[in-house]
Amino acid sequence: MADIQSSGQDSVYAKAAKEAVFAGIIAFGLFFLVVGFRTDQNINNELVLVQRWGLLAIFVAVAAIGRFIFAAFITPSREQAKLAKSKAPAAAKVDRRSLKAAVSRFGLALLFIYPFVVILILALIQFAVTGQWSFQSGVQGSLKYVDNFGIQILIYVMLAWGLNIVVGLAGLLDLGYVAFYAVGAYSYALLSAHFGLSFWLLLPMAGIFAAMWGIVLGFPVLRLRGDYLAIVTLAFGEIIRLVLINWTVVTKGTFGISGIAKATLFGIPFTPGPTGFAAMFGLPNSGVYYKIFLYYLILFLALLTAWVTIRLRRMPIGRAWEALREDEIACRSLGINTTTTKLTAFATGAMFGGFAGSFFAARQGFVSPESFVFLESAIILAIVVLGGMGSLIGIAIAAAVMIGGTELLRELEFLKLIFGNDFTPELYRMLLFGLAMIVVMVWKPRGFVGNREPSAFLHERKMISSEFTKEGHG
Amino acid sequence: MEYFIQQSINGLTLGSIYGLIAIGYTMVYGIIGMINFAHGDVFMLGAFMAMIVFLALTTFIGGVPVVLALLLMMLVAMLLTGLWSWTIERLAYRPLRGSFRLAPLITAIGMSIALSNFVQVTQGPRNKPIPPLVNGGVTIYGTGITIAYKQMVIVIVTAILLAAFWYLVNRTTLGRAQRSCEQDRKMAALLGIDVDKTISMTFVMGAMLAAVAGTLYLMFYGVISFTDGFTPGVKAFTAAVLGGIGSLPGAVVGGLLIGLIEALWSAYFSIDYKDVAAFSILAIVLIFLPSGILGRPEVEKV
Numbered sequence: 001m002a003d004i005q006s007s008g009q010d011s012v013y014a015k016a017a018k019e020a021v022f023a024g025i026i027a028f029g030l031f032f033l034v035v036g037f038r039t040d041q042n043i044n045n046e047l048v049l050v051q052r053w054g055l056l057a058i059f060v061a062v063a064a065i066g067r068f069i070f071a072a073f074i075t076p077s078r079e080q081a082k083l084a085k086s087k088a089p090a091a092a093k094v095d096r097r098s099l100k101a102a103v104s105r106f107g108l109a110l111l112f113i114y115p116f117v118v119i120l121i122l123a124l125i126q127f128a129v130t131g132q133w134s135f136q137s138g139v140q141g142s143l144k145y146v147d148n149f150g151i152q153i154l155i156y157v158m159l160a161w162g163l164n165i166v167v168g169l170a171g172l173l174d175l176g177y178v179a180f181y182a183v184g185a186y187s188y189a190l191l192s193a194h195f196g197l198s199f200w201l202l203l204p205m206a207g208i209f210a211a212m213w214g215i216v217l218g219f220p221v222l223r224l225r226g227d228y229l230a231i232v233t234l235a236f237g238e239i240i241r242l243v244l245i246n247w248t249v250v251t252k253g254t255f256g257i258s259g260i261a262k263a264t265l266f267g268i269p270f271t272p273g274p275t276g277f278a279a280m281f282g283l284p285n286s287g288v289y290y291k292i293f294l295y296y297l298i299l300f301l302a303l304l305t306a307w308v309t310i311r312l313r314r315m316p317i318g319r320a321w322e323a324l325r326e327d328e329i330a331c332r333s334l335g336i337n338t339t340t341t342k343l344t345a346f347a348t349g350a351m352f353g354g355f356a357g358s359f360f361a362a363r364q365g366f367v368s369p370e371s372f373v374f375l376e377s378a379i380i381l382a383i384v385v386l387g388g389m390g391s392l393i394g395i396a397i398a399a400a401v402m403i404g405g406t407e408l409l410r411e412l413e414f415l416k417l418i419f420g421n422d423f424t425p426e427l428y429r430m431l432l433f434g435l436a437m438i439v440v441m442v443w444k445p446r447g448f449v450g451n452r453e454p455s456a457f458l459h460e461r462k463m464i465s466s467e468f469t470k471e472g473h474g
Numbered sequence: 475m476e477y478f479i480q481q482s483i484n485g486l487t488l489g490s491i492y493g494l495i496a497i498g499y500t501m502v503y504g505i506i507g508m509i510n511f512a513h514g515d516v517f518m519l520g521a522f523m524a525m526i527v528f529l530a531l532t533t534f535i536g537g538v539p540v541v542l543a544l545l546l547m548m549l550v551a552m553l554l555t556g557l558w559s560w561t562i563e564r565l566a567y568r569p570l571r572g573s574f575r576l577a578p579l580i581t582a583i584g585m586s587i588a589l590s591n592f593v594q595v596t597q598g599p600r601n602k603p604i605p606p607l608v609n610g611g612v613t614i615y616g617t618g619i620t621i622a623y624k625q626m627v628i629v630i631v632t633a634i635l636l637a638a639f640w641y642l643v644n645r646t647t648l649g650r651a652q653r654s655c656e657q658d659r660k661m662a663a664l665l666g667i668d669v670d671k672t673i674s675m676t677f678v679m680g681a682m683l684a685a686v687a688g689t690l691y692l693m694f695y696g697v698i699s700f701t702d703g704f705t706p707g708v709k710a711f712t713a714a715v716l717g718g719i720g721s722l723p724g725a726v727v728g729g730l731l732i733g734l735i736e737a738l739w740s741a742y743f744s745i746d747y748k749d750v751a752a753f754s755i756l757a758i759v760l761i762f763l764p765s766g767i768l769g770r771p772e773v774e775k776v
Contacts, residue, residue, distance in 0.1 A: 029557045033526045033550075034519070034596050047602055049529050173576070220761045227509055228760055231715045235753035238708065246746040374704070378511075378583045385580045431591035437584025438566045445573040 016072035020064040027063030028056070035059050104393050111299055115292045118145045143288050148407050150295045151363065155356060157399040158302040160383040161392060162352030165309060167381065168389035169318065170345035171325030173230045176237025177380055179217075180210040180350040182244060182372035184357020189257045189367045190250065199263035203358050210354025211347040218346035222339055237377055244369040256368025263362045265293055294363050301359060305352045306392050312348070321345050379403075382437050388447030397448050406433050476618050481741040482734060487625040487694070489733020490632035494687035495710035496717070496725035497639070498680025504656045504720035505676050506571070508578045512585035513684060514707015515593075516559055520685030521698045522593055523551040525602055528692075540607055544627070544693065551685040559681030560674055567677075568670065586703070593700040601699045608693060628690045635686060636726065639679075643722065648675060656720070705749070709736075712756045718769020727767060 036056040039047045110117070122145075159181060166174045184206040191197050191205065221232045244251045251257065262270060270290035312318040320341045323331050332338055361367050383402055387395030409429045495517050502510045524547040531538050531546065538546075566581040611622035643649035651672045654662040663669045691706065692698050709732055717728025732752050739751040759767070 026557065026561060029554060030561060033523050033554060034593065037526050037530065039526065039529060039597055039602055041600065045603075047525075047529055047604065049526070049533050220757060223764050224760055225764075227503070227719065228715060228764060230509065231711060232757050232760055234708065235712065235756055239750050239753050242747070242750050246744075246750075374708075375587065378587070382580050382583060385576050389576070427595055428591075430587055431595055434584045434586070434588030434591060438581045438588065441577055441581045441584065442566065442569045445570055445577040 012076060013072055016068050019071045020068035023067035024060050024064035027060045031056055031059045107393075107396070114150055115146050115295055118150075143291055146288070146291050146295050148410070149404055151291070151298055152407060153400050153403045154295070154298040154302050155360060155363075156380065156383060156403045157396050158298065158305050158356045159353060159380045160387065160395045160399055161302065161305040161309060162349050162356065163380050164349075164384050164390065164392070164395055165312075165321075165352070166345050166349035167384050168391075168395075169309070169313065169325065170321040170342065172342060172345060173227070174233045174346075174349070175230045175374075175377055175381065176217075176233035176235070176240075177349070177353055178372045178374070178377040179237040179240040180213060180353030181357040181360065181376070182240055182369075183210045183213050183350075184354030185361040185367045185371070186244065186251065186257075186357075187354070188358035188361040189260045192261045193257060193259075196261075199261070199358070199362050203355060206358035207351040207354040210357065211351040214346040214348075214350025215343055217350075218343045222342055234374065234377075237372075237374060241369050241372050241374075244372070251369075254369060256366055256370070258366045260361050260365045260367065262290065262365065263294070263297065294359075298359055298363075301355055305355075308348075308352075309392065317341070317344055379433075386437070386440050386444075386447050388449040391447070391449035394447055394449030402433065402436065405436065406430075477741065478738075479617075480619050481737045483619070483621060483625065485734035485737030486730055487628050487733070488737060489713075489730035490628050491687045491691055491694070491729075492706065492710045492713045492732050493726040493729025494632060494635065494683045494690075495706060496714040496729045497722060498684050499711050499714040500717070500719055500722060500725040501652075501676050501680050503714070505652065505659075505673055506567075506578075507575070508567070509582065509711070510677075510680075511579065511582040511707075512562060512566075512589055513680065514705075514710070515586045515589035515703035516555060516562075516681050517684040517688045517691075517706060517710075518698070518700065518703030519558060519589060519593065520551045520555040520681070520688030521692045521702065522597060522602075522688075522700075523554050523685065524548065524689040524692050525604055525698055527551065528604055528607075544607065544689070547692075548631075548686050548689045551689050552682040555681045555685035555688070556678040559677045563674055563677040568673075586707075590700050590703055597700065599700065601697050603697045604692065606696055624694055628694060631686065631690060635683065639683070639722075642679070648672070652676060709749075709752060712752060716756055716759055716766055718766030720770070721766070721768045724766055724768035731767075 036052060038050040038052055040050055042048045163174065163177045166172050187206045187209045188202045191202050217236050221229055224232060245253055270293065320336045323336060324338060324341050328338060383398045384395055386402065387398035406429050409425045409432065495513065498513050499510060502508060527547045527550045528543060531543055562585055566585050567578050570577045570581060608624040608627055611620045613620045643652065651667045654667060655669055655672050659669055710729065713728035713732045714725045716731060717724025735752050735755055736748045740748040
């Protein structure tokens with residue numbers, strides 16, 4: 001018995017070794033040119049080759065060793081786990097709804113106090129290091145965390161929740177969502193620059209403009225399905241961007257529009273002057289208040305999106321969206337007007353994109369077509385799908401992981417100590433982002449939260465397993 | 475008229491490149507119904523390979539005849555880009571086969587981001603200019619129309635490849651397996667066709683054509699950078715959809731059309747809005763012909 005076991009083990013290792021050699025050969029082929037050689041410009045601006053055989057060897061070795069570990073250890077242990085799971089009696093199903101509710105309530109509470117938690121922690125660290133209780137330094141230091149993590153992540157959460165209405169609920173694949181974001185941002189930038197209108201007036205207007213563009217785009221594409229819809233929405237997003245670049249009279253082209261007016265709190269500006277927020281409340285001057293204000297603003301906007309989505313799902317129009325996603329023909333047979341249903345989905349999703357856009361313009365104080373490239377649409381769509389389409393919590397988790405994770409890479413200065421001073425972790429940000437997208441998708445094809453709660457049910461609410469939910473064809 | 479013909483020739487040259495890339499999109503879509511977003515970056519990678527091969531030739535061997543250099547560039551780029559595409563399919567798409575439709579789309583977008591940034595990290599962010607490979611041209615007698623030799627190279631290489639490709643798809647066992655997988659994958663598997671291998675080969679073939687397109691692009695423009703995968707990729711995808719996605723002749727027709735539209739629009743209207751024109755015409759064509767020019771109409775089964 002033991003003998004068979006050990007010989008089985010040996011053959012596993014032999015097989016793994018074979019696969020490792022194979023992986024090494026493949027990796028050599030892949031990286032031979034692109035890693036083995038580097039092209040550099042010399043003084044005459046001609047390209048010269050620099051050879052990097054050491055790096056190539058490292059790449060090949062990593063591929064081979066990785067493959068060996070995977071084949072020799074990870075795959076057998078995973079198979080055993082699967083075997084054990086199928087032998088074990090079916091465990092009683094745990095009702096995880098209460099747990100989920102608790103988690104989301106806790107998360108929400110944390111979001112509300114997040115800026116103060118950051119300030120407190122930083123002040124405590126300051127206290128521990130210097131022995132001086134200085135609240136102000138905590139306030140100053142929190143700027144980075146509130147801005148780069150809090151606001152940045154929440155913008156993507158909001159955008160992804162907005163896109164979720166189109167993709168997750170109505171099942172229409174939209175690859176040009178960033179166009180509506182751009183419409184919102186530019187309407188705020190232009191109208192506030194030319195007419196001096198305030199943020200609070202322009203926020204709803206930007207949403208309305210974006211919704212109108214959503215309808216304008218929605219009309220021609222109503223007849224299209226699946227990937228044709230995807231390419232036309234992508235084309236639309238590119239058209240908007242190209243117009244923004246080339247219509248220089250209005251948009252100033254690639255230079256962008258700068259000096260956009262900031263948002264105000266009930267008419268109180270966040271300026272250092274005597275009428276400003278800091279002077280009004282007797283606080284020392286600092287840029288932090290505006291950031292914290294923006295944080296709460298985007299939190300409010302994001303929660304508004306979530307609230308509207310939840311409420312709409314219970315209304316006839318929301319049910320019609322989900323029915324449309326599951327089966328368009330059945331929908332039409334039951335008398336649902338698919339035209340208006342699709343158009344409202346486009347318009348509602350676009351409206352939230354417009355809100356987010358005007359917020360973005362107010363936050364940056366600067367907009368340029370650079371910010372509205374296809375990559376942004378792809379990132380937002382990736383967040384929606386990685387989160388588990390239709391699940392608001394899953395999407396928020398995905399946004400936090402993907403955006404927060406890549407933002408975190410900016411902070412990894414200590415890596416310079418390991419890899420030398422030339423090492424810039426930021427360079428690897430998008431590379432790792434792309435790889436993370438692949439890994440997460442292969443690991444969890446249905447996203448972080450794949451299960452769905454039905455919005456309409458008979459007798460009792462049952463969870464729908466991800467295998468039974470559709471993603472729509474349009 | 476002369477101006478029109480001249481611009482049409484330029485458009486057809488550009489369109490040939492788009493057509494070659496579009497075939498990769500349309501084949502993959504036809505067989506597994508997935509938009510391979512990474513294909514544009516595979517094309518860019520092919521161009522980079524060709525560039526490095528060219529530099530290696532000039533550095534280590536010295537003066538190589540242009541024809542030989544071009545051939546070597548194409549062959550090596552085809553081989554290695556095919557290998558890349560095979561690996562990408564194996565790692566990022568195959569585990570998700572049978573999963574829901576958006577999953578491979580997301581990995582493809584992730585792959586596209588990863589590939590372009592990988593090239594940026596390993597080769598640097600700057601533009602990579604190479605000296606012109608093919609110079610000169612001929613003027614058609616009695617008119618002002620000139621055809622550059624490099625344009626001729628592009629058209630001739632495209633024509634040869636398309637002929638070879640047509641033969642491969644219509645007259646060989648592999649092509650037959652591919653066409654059968656396109657019609658019904660399950661039935662093809664029951665009849666003893668190795669579906670996984672066929673799909674892999676489809677990816678490899680698409681990538682090889684994209685590598686040739688990349689080499690031609692590099693030869694034509696003389697410069698390549700890591701961001702150059704996106705725009706030609708989207709245009710080629712637009713071409714594939716315009717021609718009717720899933721249809722091989724459609725991809726070529728769509729590519730030529732997009733090239734023509736672009737060239738004529740920049741010639742007569744405005745060069746800034748040439749991409750806007752291409753995309754708008756795509757939208758308009760799809761409104762009236764929802765399944766493209768040569769595509770089969772989608773039959774809905776209830």
